[in-house]
Amino acid sequence: MRIVTRPDFDGIVCAVLLYDMESIDQPIRWVEPNDLQQGRVTIRKGDIIANLPYHPNCAMWFDHHYTNNPGTPFKGLYRVAPSAAGLIHEYYGKRFPRDYDELIRQTDRIDSADLSLEEVLHPENHPYILLSMTVSGRDTSEESYWNRLVGLIRRNDIHAVLADPEVKRRCDRVVDINAQYTPVLQKHTTLEGHVSITDFRAIDEVPNGNRFLVYSLYPDAVVSVRIRYDGRKKKRVIIGVGHSIFNRHCRVNVGLLLARFGGGGHRGAGSCTVSAEAADACLGSIIETLKRNEPNE
Structure with a gap:
């Protein structure tokens, strides 16, 4: 039996819970949602999928993203919720060998971006938030750290x-990177009305800074757009969109919007991956929709 999950903090916690409750005898398969959606991942009988879109081959499935409702019977639990880990915790109830209540409470807050300004500006004072920032995803060379x-x-x-020495080293690095991230973010961010647009396609090494920082730097924005290449070959572009966690006046369902471009996500955050050639046209449509700020449900 194998866990297939996403390399973010929610996915990490999903794996923690599933290891405690199921007979996992194979290494975790870490994948991104778009890889699963595009058929680049083989799902085997017996796999448990968490925090990712549904696949009919899996034995169990747990997810909380708005756009991933499969419309078919399955074993597991799906509901729009703060985190996928929270649904796994709910599913198994009191059977866990240890108390995970605080871990789940913090995972719910982090994955749903239910954070205060102080927590965003000073994550080093908040252990779970700081730990979550050491998990950047996408770079498969990081798999040993995720495990x-x-x-x-x-x-x-x-x-x-x-x-733990390795965790401490990475936490210290996160604090250093966050200190350097503000000027880089400001250099590559423009404001179009109430939409902040951060375009990192002009730089080769995209910094892994605090993903919530943009909301504190641009308080008039109700939504952010983040653009970067998917890998060094620059053949695909990742577009991420998120409602501001401080100026909560965006009325666009982000998951539904990005589903039009092969992506998806939550109502308040999501991403899509498109070809480099199609990126500007897709961005134009996405940004115009966000600027209109009309409900799309």
């Missing part, structure tokens, strides 16, 4: 996890 975190969280409380 390390799963093991550490299963066996330790948050303070012991942060004391």
Whole structure:
């Protein structure tokens, strides 16, 4: 039996919970949603999918994204919710060998971006938020770290996890990167009405800074657009869209909007991956829709 999940903090916690409750005998398969949607991932009988779109071959499925409702019977749990890990925790109930209540509460807050301005500006003062920022996803060379975190969280409380030498090194690096991220973000961000647009296609190494920082720097924006190449070959472009977590006046369902371009997500956040040739046309349509700010449900 194998876990197939996404390399973000919610996916990490999903794996922690599933390891405790199921007979997992194969390494975790870490994948991005678009890879699954485009058929670039083989799902085998017995796989448990979490925090990703449904696949008919899987044995169990857990997810919380607005656009992923499969419309077919399955074993597991699906509902629009703050996190996929929270649904797994609900599904197994009181059968866990240890108390994960605080871990789930924090995962719900982080994945749904239910954060305060102080937490965004000073994540180093908030252990779970800082830990979540060490998981950047997409870079498969990081798989050993993702697996390390799963093991550490299963066996330790948050303070012991942060004391692990590798985790501590990465947390220190996150603090340093966040300090350097503001000027880079400002250099590559423009404001069109109430839409902030951060375009990192002009730089080769996209910084992994605080993804919530843009909302504090551009308080008049109700939604952000983030653009970057998917890999060094620059053949595909990743477009991420998110409602501001401080200026909550965006009325566009982001998941539904990006589903038109082969992506999806939540009502308040999502992404799509398009060819480099089609990117500007897709962006033009996405940005115009966001500027109109009309409900699309």
